[in-house]
Amino acid sequence: MASPSYDKGERPMDVRIxxxxxxxxSLPSIAKEGxxxxxxxxxxxxxxxxxxxxxxxxxxxxxxxxxxxxxxGFVCGVSGRNxxxxxxxxxxxxxxxxxxxxxxxxxxxxxSFSGRSQRDHLRYAKKIGYPVVLKPVIRNTLYEEFIxxxxxxxxxxxxxxxxxxxxxxxxxxxxxxxxxxxxxxxxHVDEHGRRFLPLSVRYLLEKQLAGRxxxxxMAEGQLAAAFHKPLQDKVWQxxxxxxxxxxxxxxxxxxxxxxxxxxxxxxxxxxPASEAKEGNHAVISLSEHLKCYKLYDEHPAVTQRxxxxxxxxxxxxxxxxxxxxxxVLAGISRGERLERELRRTAxxxxxxxxxxxxxxxxxxxxxxxxxxxxxxxxxxWAYANGLGIEEIPTSVDVKVIRSGRGG
Amino acid sequence: MGLRPDKPMVGRYWDYLExxxxxxxxxxxxxxxxxxxxxxxxxxxxxxxTLELIDNAKALELRQWVKVQRAVNxxxxxxxxxxxxxxxxxxxxxxxxxxAEEVTSASEALFFRSERVLYLPEAEAPTYxxxxxxxxxxxxxxxxxxxxxxxxxxxxxxxxTMDAKSHLMERECLRQGFNVLRTGKGVFTADKGDQRxxxxxxRSPLVSVDAIAxxxxxxxxxxFLAPLGFPVPRGRMFPSGDHDNAMRYANLIGYPVVVKPATGxxxxxxxxxxxxxxxxxxxxHVLESSKLGHDDFIVEKHIFGExxxxxxxxxxxxxxxLRAPASVTGDGKHTIAxxxxxxxxxxxxxxxxKSRPIVYTESTQYQLDKLGYTLHSVPRLGERINxxxxxxxxxxxxxxxxxxxMHPSIIKVAEDAVxxxxxxxxxxxxxxxEDHRKPVGETDIGxxxxxxxxxxxxxxxxxxxxxxxxxxxxxxxxxxxxxMPLTPLDDSQVSVKVxxxxxxxxxxxxxxxxxxxxKGGLTGYVKNRDKRTVEAVLQGSLVAIASLATACIxxxxxxxxxxxxxxHVKEPLHDGFTLIR
Numbered sequence: 001m002a003s004p005s006y007d008k009g010e011r012p013m014d015v016r017i018x019x020x021x022x023x024x025x026s027l028p029s030i031a032k033e034g035x036x037x038x039x040x041x042x043x044x045x046x047x048x049x050x051x052x053x054x055x056x057x058x059x060x061x062x063x064x065x066x067x068x069x070x071x072x073g074f075v076c077g078v079s080g081r082n083x084x085x086x087x088x089x090x091x092x093x094x095x096x097x098x099x100x101x102x103x104x105x106x107x108x109x110x111x112s113f114s115g116r117s118q119r120d121h122l123r124y125a126k127k128i129g130y131p132v133v134l135k136p137v138i139r140n141t142l143y144e145e146f147i148x149x150x151x152x153x154x155x156x157x158x159x160x161x162x163x164x165x166x167x168x169x170x171x172x173x174x175x176x177x178x179x180x181x182x183x184x185x186x187x188h189v190d191e192h193g194r195r196f197l198p199l200s201v202r203y204l205l206e207k208q209l210a211g212r213x214x215x216x217x218m219a220e221g222q223l224a225a226a227f228h229k230p231l232q233d234k235v236w237q238x239x240x241x242x243x244x245x246x247x248x249x250x251x252x253x254x255x256x257x258x259x260x261x262x263x264x265x266x267x268x269x270x271x272p273a274s275e276a277k278e279g280n281h282a283v284i285s286l287s288e289h290l291k292c293y294k295l296y297d298e299h300p301a302v303t304q305r306x307x308x309x310x311x312x313x314x315x316x317x318x319x320x321x322x323x324x325x326x327x328v329l330a331g332i333s334r335g336e337r338l339e340r341e342l343r344r345t346a347x348x349x350x351x352x353x354x355x356x357x358x359x360x361x362x363x364x365x366x367x368x369x370x371x372x373x374x375x376x377x378x379x380x381w382a383y384a385n386g387l388g389i390e391e392i393p394t395s396v397d398v399k400v401i402r403s404g405r406g407g
Numbered sequence: 408m409g410l411r412p413d414k415p416m417v418g419r420y421w422d423y424l425e426x427x428x429x430x431x432x433x434x435x436x437x438x439x440x441x442x443x444x445x446x447x448x449x450x451x452x453x454x455x456x457t458l459e460l461i462d463n464a465k466a467l468e469l470r471q472w473v474k475v476q477r478a479v480n481x482x483x484x485x486x487x488x489x490x491x492x493x494x495x496x497x498x499x500x501x502x503x504x505x506x507a508e509e510v511t512s513a514s515e516a517l518f519f520r521s522e523r524v525l526y527l528p529e530a531e532a533p534t535y536x537x538x539x540x541x542x543x544x545x546x547x548x549x550x551x552x553x554x555x556x557x558x559x560x561x562x563x564x565x566x567x568t569m570d571a572k573s574h575l576m577e578r579e580c581l582r583q584g585f586n587v588l589r590t591g592k593g594v595f596t597a598d599k600g601d602q603r604x605x606x607x608x609x610r611s612p613l614v615s616v617d618a619i620a621x622x623x624x625x626x627x628x629x630x631f632l633a634p635l636g637f638p639v640p641r642g643r644m645f646p647s648g649d650h651d652n653a654m655r656y657a658n659l660i661g662y663p664v665v666v667k668p669a670t671g672x673x674x675x676x677x678x679x680x681x682x683x684x685x686x687x688x689x690x691x692h693v694l695e696s697s698k699l700g701h702d703d704f705i706v707e708k709h710i711f712g713e714x715x716x717x718x719x720x721x722x723x724x725x726x727x728x729l730r731a732p733a734s735v736t737g738d739g740k741h742t743i744a745x746x747x748x749x750x751x752x753x754x755x756x757x758x759x760x761k762s763r764p765i766v767y768t769e770s771t772q773y774q775l776d777k778l779g780y781t782l783h784s785v786p787r788l789g790e791r792i793n794x795x796x797x798x799x800x801x802x803x804x805x806x807x808x809x810x811x812x813m814h815p816s817i818i819k820v821a822e823d824a825v826x827x828x829x830x831x832x833x834x835x836x837x838x839x840x841e842d843h844r845k846p847v848g849e850t851d852i853g854x855x856x857x858x859x860x861x862x863x864x865x866x867x868x869x870x871x872x873x874x875x876x877x878x879x880x881x882x883x884x885x886x887x888x889x890x891m892p893l894t895p896l897d898d899s900q901v902s903v904k905v906x907x908x909x910x911x912x913x914x915x916x917x918x919x920x921x922x923x924x925x926k927g928g929l930t931g932y933v934k935n936r937d938k939r940t941v942e943a944v945l946q947g948s949l950v951a952i953a954s955l956a957t958a959c960i961x962x963x964x965x966x967x968x969x970x971x972x973x974x975h976v977k978e979p980l981h982d983g984f985t986l987i988r
Contacts, residue, residue, distance in 0.1 A: 049634075051627040055620045057829070070829045073617030080617035080830045084859070085605035087616050088594075095590050098970060102588070178620035258603045259612055288616070330630060333649050361655045363643045394644055395630035 017348055020319050020374035024293065030054075030142050031385055032293035033077030036303075039377040040311035041072070043323060043403050050384030050396040053178040072312055075178055076142055078288050079262055079310050084179060086259030087288045091139040091180055093204050096257070096286050103256050105249065108268070108282040110206030112137050115164055115188065115199035118157065125156055128207045134159060137202040140180040144285065148208060160203065166195040209268040209282060214239065216250040216265040217290055219309045223250050225302055227295065228272045235298055245276040257286065262310055264290050317403050319374040324401040327380055328366045331394030335360040338391040342367065345382060345389065349375040365393070373403065530749045533736055535807055535871040536791075537729070539713070539842040541850070546842060549812060552871035556756035559868075562951040563758045565923040565958035571759065571864045572609040578953035579882040580604075581901065581973065584894050589960050589971040604885060609878075610860045612885050613720070615830025622834070622859040626669065626705070632854060637824045640839075640853040642707020644669050650691050653706045657687055663709035666690045668699035676700065680709050710853035712841035714798040715809075717818075718866050718877050719825040719834050721884040724818045726866035726875035727810040727843070733765045733795040733803030737786025743775070744782040747794070759864035765803030770795050806865045808872030809843055816847040824854060832888070833881055835861025896975075898949045904976045905943045906936065907959045909969035916941050919963040920955070921986040927951030930980065934987035946981055 017023045020039065024032055034054045042048050046061035049071070057071035073080035078087070089095050097107045109128055113121040125132050134147040134156070147163060150156050188196040215236060217225045226246070227236035239246075246269070253265050264287045270280040290310065295303045308314045317323075332338050335358045342365075346353040351371030358365050369379060386392035538548035566574055573593045580587055580597035585604075589595040593608040604612050610619070621627050629639045641660050645653045657664045664687070667677040676697030678690035694704055718726045735746035751764040765771075767782070771794045775781060778792065786792055798804050817840065825834045835858040841851040863877045886893055907916065912935050920933045920943050929947035936942040945952045959971045 049631065051621065051630055052624055053620055053627070055617060055624075055627060057617075057631070070827070073615065073621075073829045075617045075620040078616055080615040082616050083605075083612045084614040084616055084619050085607045085610045085612060088607045088610060089596075089605045092591075092594065095594055098588075098590050099596065178623065179616045255601075256603065259605060331626070331644050333646050333652055361652055361659060363656075394626045397634070 016350075017378075018350065020378070021297065023349075023374070023378050024296065027387060029293065030076070031381070031387055033289060033291065034074065034385070035077075035377065035381045036292055036296065036307055037074050037077045037311050038381050039319060039374055040307050040315055041074075041313060042325075042377045042380065042398065043317050043321070043373045043400060044313050044315050045400070047071075048380070048396075048398040048400075050380060050398065052384075052394065054385055055178065056384075074311075076289070077292075077310075079312075081261035081312075082288050083259035086257060087179060090257065090260065090263070090286050090288055091177070093135065093137050093139075093285075094202070099256055100253065100283060103252065105253060105256070106278070106282045108206050108209060108284050110204050112202040112204045114202050115197065118160060121160065121203070121205050122153055122156060124205055125150075125153070128205075131208040132156065133206045133208045134163060135204050135206070136163075136197075137204050138180070140177055142177050142289065144287070150208075156205075163203070164197045164201070166197060206284070209284075211268045211270050211280075212272065214242075214246065214267040214269045214272050214281075216246065216253075216267070217306060218250055218254040218260075218263040218265065219306075220261055221251060221254045223247050224309055225306055226250075226272070227299075228269075231268075236295060238299060238302065239272045241273045243273055243275050246272060246281075249276055249281075253283065253286070260288065262288065262290055264288070315373075317373055319372065321373050321403060322370065323373040323376045323403045324368065324370040325376050325380070326366070326368050326399045326401055327383075328364060328397040329383060329393035329395070330397070331363045332358075332365050332391060333360055333363060334391055335365070338365060341389045341391055342383075345379060346371075349379055351375050351379060363394075368401070376400075530741055530745075531738060533746070533750045533753060535731070535805060536736075537807070537809065537812075541841060549844070552807060554753045554756070554870055555868070555872075555874060556753075557758060557868055557874075559950045560756055560758050560761060562927050562948065563954045564926065565955045567958070567961075568762060569958065569961060570608065572860075572862060573606065574954060574957040575863055575867060575878040576606050576609065576611065576882070577957055577973075578949060579876075579878045580606075581903070581953055581956075581975075582879070582895055582898065582949055583882055583886065584896060584975060586975060587956070587971075587973040589957070589973075590969070592960055599891075602889060602891060608860060609863050611833055611881055613831075613833035613881060613888070614859045618828055618831040619859045621828060622831070622857040625856060628854075628857055632824060632827065635827050637827070637854055638820065638847070638852050640665075640707040640710055640855075642705055644703050644705050646703050647701050650688075653691075653704070654684060654687055657681070657706055658684070660706075660708050665705075665707055665709045666694055667705050667707075668694065668697070669703040669705050676704075708853075710839040710841075711851045712839040712853075714855075715838040715840055715843065716858075716861065716865060717821045717836045717838060718861065718863075718875070719821055719836065720877065720880050721832055721887065722822060722826055724810065724813075724821050725877060725880050726808055727813045727818075727821075728865050728869055728872075729807040729809045729843070730798040730800060730865070731805045731807060732793050732798050733771075734791050734793045734805065735765075735786075737788055737790040737792065739785065739788040742783050742785050743780060743792060746786075746792075747782075754870065757868050757870055759868040760800065760806070760870060763801045763803065765794060768795075768802070770797065770802070800865065805871060806869040808866065808869045808875060810875070811873065813843045814846050817843060817852065820847060820852070820854075825857070828857065831857070831859060832884060833861075834859055896949070900946070901949045901952050902931075902944070902946045902976055902978055903952055903956070904974045905945060905956055905959060906972045906974075907941045907943075907962070907968050907970075908939055908972075910939070910965075910967040911941045911962065912938055914965035915963045916966050917986050919966075920959070921984055923955050923958070924951075924984045927955060929955070930982065930984055932981065932985040932987050944976065944978060944981065946978070 017026065024035065027035065031054065038056060041058040045058040047059040049057040054076040056074045059071045060069060094112055100107050111124050131149050131151045134150060136145055147159050150159060188199050190196065213229050213231055215227045216223060226239040226242045228239045229236050250265055254260065254263055257263055265283060266285040267281055267283050290306060292303050292306050339355060339358060343353060346369060349371060351369045353367060353369050355367045369376060380396050380398050382388055383393060384396040532554050534551040534553055536548050536551040539546050569592060573595065577587055577595055585597035585599045587595050587597050595606050597604045597606065621631060626644055632639045643656065662682045663680045665679045666681060676694045676699045678693050681687050681690050694700055714730045716728045716730060717724055735743060735750055741749065747765050754760040754764055774793050774795065780792065795802050800806060821836050824836060825831055836854060837856040837858065839853045839855055866875045866877045868874060883893055917933045917935065924931065924945060927947065929945050929951055931944035931946045933941065933943040945955065956971060956973045960968055962968050
C-alpha cells in the first residue's frame with residue numbers, strides 16, 4: 001500500500017463541505033478512523049480534550065451536566081482498552097507469527113532479512129516463488145507499508161532498496177505511530193550520502209497467496225463483523241455465510257493476542273463459506289486498526305455498530321442535530337492567521353462562530369460555534385490535528401453547551 | 408616515560424604500565440625486601456608518572472575512561488601474578504626450602520603495596536548526605552546513607568551490556584511460575600494456563616496505548632495535567648523565531664524561566680534559570696545556534712530543585728529515587744582523582760551502575776575549574792564536590808531512594824497525577840523538588856514528565872537507600888488486575904528447561920551456556936536437541952537462571968538465536984553442570 005500523501009494544495013477547507021461523508025473523503029486516511037470515533041463521542045461527552053498525535057480524551061456527563069471521573073482515551077481511533085505491549089506485539093510481525101504458529105494457527109509462508117542480506121532474500125523469493133509481498137517486520141507507522149505483486153528478481157531488488165531509503169519528510173507527524181517502539185539504532189548512510197533505515201531493521205518477504213481476502217473484526221474476544229473481497233477489489237462484502245470454523249479461528253487468535261480488546265485479522269482464504277482446513281487459509285496480518293472508514297460508505301449500519309462498540313457509547317443524537325459548543329485552543333502564536341483560518345473553516349462547514357478571547361501571548365483562544373453535530377466534530381478534529389490549517393494549537397478543550405436533546 | 412601529548416592517554420597509560428612491569432622484572436630484588444614488602448618507595452617512584460598522566464588528562468570520552476579503569480584493574484591482577492612468580496623465582500635462587508606460606512605472604516604484601524600506589528587506595532566507603540539549599544540557605548542535613556552492595560551483580564554477568572529492564576520483568580514472571588517465550592532482546596511473552604501477557608522492554612500490560620501516546624509527548628502531558636490542578640511548570644510552546652511573544656510571556660509568568668527546544672534531547676539548547684529580558688535574549692541566541700535551533704521552542708517557569716523519579720504502581724508510590732549529579736565527598740586524605748576511583752569501585756557492586764562509572768569529561772573539568780580545584784586537590788573532610796551538571800546516571804550520577812523521608816503531600820500529588828491518566832497503572836513520574844521533606848506548599852515542586860515505560864533498574868538497584876523490587880510489584884499488580892493468585896517460587900531453588908532455537912549449533916553455544924552456568928553456581932546439563940535447537944536444564948538461584956535465560960537470546964558472538972523458551976520443570980537435582988556431547 002502506498003503511503004497516504006497529504007498535499008497542502010489540496011487542503012479541504014477552502015471549499016464548501018455539506019455532509020459528513022464528503023468531509024471524511026477529503027481527509028487523509030490516517031485521520032479518518034479517529035474522526036469517526038470523535039463524531040460518536042463528542043456529542044455524548046461533557047468535556048473533550050484533544051491533544052496532538054490524534055490523542056482524544058472524553059469525560060462522561062454526570063446527571064448534573066458536569067464532567068466526572070477518568071476519561072475514556074483514544075489514539076488515532078484506537079481504543080485505550082487495548083494494552084500497550086499487546087499492540088506492540090501486533091506491530092511486530094515476527095513476534096505474532098511465532099505466537100500464532102505455536103498455537104497451530106496457519107500463517108502465510110515468510111522469512112525476514114536484515115538490510116545486510118540482499119542476496120538471501122532474493123534466494124528465498126526464488127525458493128517460495130513469485131509473486132511475493134515485502135513489508136517491514138516492525139510497523140512504526142499507522143499505515144501498513146506493504147509492497148504487493150512483486151513479480152521478479154529485479155523488481156524485488158529495486159523495491160527492497162527503495163523501501164529502505166529514508167526520504168526527507170517522508171513520515172509526517174500524522175503517519176508516525178504514537179505508541180510504536182522508537183528506533184534505537186543509527187541510520188545507515190551510503191557512499192552517496194543517502195540515508196537508509198539501519199541495517200539491523202528487518203524486512204519480511206512473504207508468499208503472495210491466491211484466493212479471497214477475509215477480514216475478521218474481533219471485539220472483546222468475540223467476532224463483531226466479517227467481510228470478504230476478491231484480492232484485487234477495493235470494496236468489502238459482508239461474509240454472511242461465514243463458516244463456523246473461521247469464527248472459531250478468529251476467537252482463537254483473539255485469545256492468543258490477549259490484551260487486544262479490538263483486533264482486525266486479515267486472512268487469505270479459498271472460500272469463506274467452506275471449512276478452514278490445512279492449506280486453504282492463512283493469516284496475513286493482524287492490526288489494532290479496525291479501518292471502519294473503509295466500510296463507512298457501503299455498510300453504514302454495520303459500521304455504526306462497530307463504532308459504537310469501540311467508542312463505548314451510542315450517541316442519542318444524529319449527526320445532523322444542531323450542536324453548540326465552546327472550545328478553548330492553547331498554544332496559538334499568530335492570532336490573526338488563526339482568526340482568518342477559523343472563520344474560513346467554520347464557514348466551509350456551515351457553522352456559526354463567535355470568537356470571545358484571543359491572546360497570542362498566553363496562546364489562548366476561546367470561541368463558541370454552533371451547527372450540525374458532524375460539523376462541530378469535524379471543526380474540533382481538524383484543529384486538534386492540523387488538518388487543512390497552518391496555525392496548529394497544542395490542545396483543544398471542548399465543552400458541549402447544548403445539543404439537539406437540549407442537555 | 409615523559410609526556411607525549413600527541414599520543415592518546417590510554418595508549419600512554421599502557422606504555423607506562425609496561426615500563427613498570429619491565430623495570431620490576433629487571434630490578435634487583437632481594438628475598439628479604441620482597442618478603443617484608445619494603446618496595447613501596449621504589450614502586451612509588453615508578454608509578455609517579457601516573458600523577459602526571461591524570462594531571463594532564465583532557466576531557467575523555469566515556470569509553471576511554473572506562474579503558475583506563477580496566478587498565479588499572481588489569482595491572483592489579485598482572486602485578487599479583489608477577490609478584491607470585493618473582494617470589495617463586497627468589498625462592499629457587501635463594502637455594503633454601505622456604506615454606507609455601509611465606510611465598511604467599513610475600514606476594515600478598517607486594518600486592519597490597521602496589522594496590523596503594525596504583526590508585527586503588529583503601530578508604531572509607533563513600534556516603535550520601537542529603538542537604539538541600541533553599542534560597543541559598545543550607546537546610547538541616549538528613550542522616551548519611553551508605554552505599555549498597557548487591558549479591559546479584561556477579562550472577563547478572565551473562566547479560567553483559569544488554570538492557571536489564573526486560574530481564575528484571577522476566578525474572579519476576581519466572582518467579583510467579585510463568586513460562587516465558589523470548590523472541591527478541593526486549594520482547595517476551597509470559598504464559599501460564601490460559602493467561603498470556605506480553606512485555607516489551609519495561610512496557611507491561613499495566614499501560615494502555617493512549618497512556619503511552621500521552622506520556623511520550625511532553626506538551627500533551629502538560630496540557631492534560633495543568634487544567635486538573637497538578638503542579639506542572641507553567642509554560643507554552645512557540646514557533647521558531649517568535650521571540651517577541653515569548654518575551655512577553657516570560658514577563659507574564661515571571662522570571663526565572665527555562666528555554667528549551669520542543670523536541671529536546673540530551674539537554675541540547677536548554678538554558679535554565681533565566682532571570683531577565685537580557686538573559687532571555689542571550690538564551691534565544693544560544694538556542695538558535697544549537698543543533699535544534701530551527702525547531703519550535705518552549706518557555707516555562709524554572710523550578711529549583713533536584714531531579715526525582717517516583718515510581719507509582721497500582722495507584723501507590725513504591726519508590727522515590729533522587730538522581731543526584733556525579734559527586735565525590737572529601738575525606739581530607741585522598742585526591743579527587745582517587746575519590747573518583749574509590750567511588751567507581753563501589754559502583755561496581757551495583758548491577759545498574761556497573762557499566763556507568765564516573766567519567767572525566769569537559770563538564771567535570773568545568774565543575775572543578777569553577778571551584779578552583781584540579782584532580783590532584785585534596786578536598787576537606789565532608790566537602791561535597793559536584794563533578795557534573797547533569798543528573799544522568801550514565802554520566803556518573805548517584806541514585807538514592809528517599810521514599811522513607813518524602814513528605815506525604817508529595818506522594819499524594821504523584822499518586823493522584825497517575826490516577827488521573829486513564830490506562831496508566833505503571834508510571835515513573837519525573838519531578839523537580841527543592842526539598843522532598845517539606846510539604847507541597849512550602850517547597851518548589853514541578854512535574855516534568857510521565858514515563859509509562861520507566862527504567863526499573865534505578866529503583867531496584869540504587870546506589871544509596873533501600874532497594875525496592877519494582878518489577879516484582881508490577882507483576883503482582885498485573886496478577887491482581889487479572890484476579891490471579893500470587894504463587895511465588897523459592898528464589899534459591901528453581902528448575903527450568905531452556906530451549907534456544909536458531910543458528911545455535913556449531914557456534915560454541917553449549918560451551919558458552921556451560922561456562923556461565925558454572926560461574927553462576929547452577930547445576931543441570933546442556934545438549935544439542937536437533938540441528939537448530941539447544942536444550943538446557945538449569946537448576947539453582949532464580950537470578951542466575953533468569954539472567955542466563957535472557958542472555959541466551961544473544962548467546963556467543965557467532966550465534967543467531969531466534970527464540971528462547973523457558974519452562975518450569977520438575978526434575979531430580981543434578982550434581983554439577985554437564986555439557987552433553
